[in-house]
C-alpha cells in the first residue's frame with residue numbers, strides 16, 4: 001500500500017484553460033480511484049498530434065479546462081475496488097482505447113473497438129460516475145481520452161492500462177502507448193503488404209514513420225513517403241522510405257504522380273496526416289484490382305470523404321483503424337518485449353526531450369514540423 005492510497009493527491013498538471021493558449025502548470029487535486037480505476041504516477045509522456053487538434057479545437061468540439069496527453073509510461077500508485085490485474089508498483093502504459101475483455105469486440109480476433117472503452121474524444125469524464133477526478137479549487141477539470149497524462153498523477157479505467165515488463169525503460173517504450181503502435185499496426189495488421197509490394201505512406205510524423213517501419217518489416221519493395229514538409233525525407237530514410245513525393249512539387253494530383261511511379265498505383269497506402277484531402281489521395285492512389293488504403297489520421301468533426309464509386313467497383317479497398325488494431329492489454333506488453341529483444345527500434349522516433357515545466361515547447365516543435373516525438377520528463 002502506498003502512503004497516498006485512498007487520499008486526494010495534490011500534484012502538478014499542465015492545464016489547458018482555453019483553446020490554443022499555452023498550457024499552464026497548476027497544482028491540481030486528483031481524487032482516489034473509484035471502482036475499476038487505476039491511479040498512476042506518470043514518469044514520461046509524449047505529445048501526439050491528436051492532443052494538438054483538441055487543444056487547438058479548430059475543427060473539434062471545444063472542452064475546457066482540460067488535461068491533455070495520452071502517450072505515456074508510469075507506475076501504479078493505487079487501484080480502486082475490483083481491480084485485481086494491477087497492483088501498486090506495476091509499470092504500465094495508459095492507452096487511449098481500452099479492452100474490457102468481455103464484449104463482442106474484445107472477443108473478436110478482428111476488432112479492437114471495445115464496446116465500453118473504445119476511444120471517445122468527446123468524453124471529458126470517467127465512466128464510473130460520469131464525473132472528473134481532477135479539480136482545482138473545487139472546479140472540475142476535464143479528462144482527455146480517459147488518460148490525461150500531462151499530469152504527475154492521473155487515473156484511467158483498468159481496461160485502458162497495459163502492464164509491461166518493469167525492466168523496460170519508460171522514457172523509450174512510452175511511444176508504444178500511441179504513435180508507434182498505431183502506425184506500425186496500421187501497416188502490419190490492416191494494410192498487410194506482401195513481400196516486394198509497394199506502399200505509400202501519407203504524412204511522415206511518428207505515426208507515418210512507424211507505418212513506413214511496418215512496411216520495411218513486411219519486406220515491402222518500394223516505400224513512398226508523401227509529405228508537404230521537405231525536411232521529412234532525410235529522417236524518413238531511416239525508416240525504410242525509398243522514394244519521396246512532396247505534393248507541392250507537382251502540378252498534377254499526387255494520385256497521378258504515384259500511379260506513374262508504380263505502374264498504375266501502389267499496392268497499399270496508409271494515410272497518417274489527418275487531412276481529408278490526403279485521405280482521398282491515399283485511396284485513389286492504390287492500384288485497381290487489389291489495392292488497399294488504410295486511414296489513420298484523425299479528421300475534423302465536419303470533414304467528408306468524397307470519391308467516385310467507380311474507384312470501389314474497380315476493386316480497391318478502403319479501411320481505417322484506431323491504434324493499429326492492437327488490443328491494448330493483450331498485444332502491447334509483447335511489443336515492449338520486442339523492443340527489449342532489439343527487434344524494434346524506438347530511439348529513432350525520439351528527436352526531442354523537455355522537462356515538464358517546458359511542455360509548451362513540445363507543442364512548438366510539433367507545430368513547426370521539427371520533432372517526430374518529444375518526450376516530456378515529468379520529474380524535471
Ligand SMILES: NC(=O)c1ccc[n+]([C@@H]2O[C@H](COP(=O)([O-])OP(=O)(O)OC[C@H]3O[C@@H](n4cnc5c(N)ncnc54)[C@H](O)[C@@H]3O)[C@@H](O)[C@H]2O)c1
Pocket residue numbers: 047048049050053178179182202203204205206207208226227228229232247272273274275277278295296297298299321322323324366369371372
Ligand atoms: N487512428 C489512430 O489510432 C491514431 C492514433 C494516433 C494518431 N493519429 C493521427 O495520426 C495523424 C498523425 O499523427 P502524428 O502525431 O504523426 O502527427 P505529425 O504532425 O507528427 O505528422 C503529420 C505529418 O503529416 C504531414 N501532412 C499534413 N498534411 C498533409 C497532406 N495533406 N499531405 C501530406 N502530408 C501531410 C505533416 O507535414 C506532418 O509531417 C494525426 O492525424 C493524428 O491525430 C491517429
Ligand SMILES: [Zn+2]
Pocket residue numbers: 048049050051070071178179
Ligand atoms: Zn496519439
Ligand SMILES: [Zn+2]
Pocket residue numbers: 098099100101102103104105106113114115116117
Ligand atoms: Zn470490450
